[in-house]
Amino acid sequence: MLQVYRYDENYMFIEPILVTEIDEKGNYIIPADCTTVELPDSPSLFKPKFDAENQEWTETATQEEIDEILSAGTSEVSPVSQLKEQNALLLMQLAETQKQSQEQAETIASLLMSLTEKGVL
Template structure:
């Protein structure tokens, strides 16, 4: 599993997107409007595909408004939002690892049955 970062038509960060499995060729397919480059902890990150980097594009007024909202407890701070997103990603990773372990055990059991001359 890999993590990519989706941006909108104006190249503004939208959300992290996990890609669970590679394609048939073993390589992960990166969707359009996504990059593997993680955005920094900006309020309004904008991706520059030609330079392969992120920059902050929030105006001072936007920053001040978000800070007011955070102080009033109406929205998560950018750091708290990233912590929440990270927690979600960790849960997805744990679920994927559980599935892999389950499938590995199933395959091992089937191979053991075949080796013992039994039917699968």
């Protein structure tokens, strides 16, 4: 299995894919719209484009686009934070439900006691 990187007709990165097909010589069959040249890990590219001539990935995002992406990311709440908030709300609802259940049980016990004292039960 070999990971390659797919790009569109303008050489803009689309997605990484795994190639599993092998030819009769034992070489991986790489699709025409893919390259084995890895995307750089750090710093990451915001809008990577493959330069076929130089066999490298380049950044095509403007500084304005990069700033916009970075500022949007800081204002959003992370999924973990959202889950923590939802968990806290659910725990509060559970505690309230348990309190109401306890109050109902006490009311029922009191009513049963009253009925027993009056000889109804």
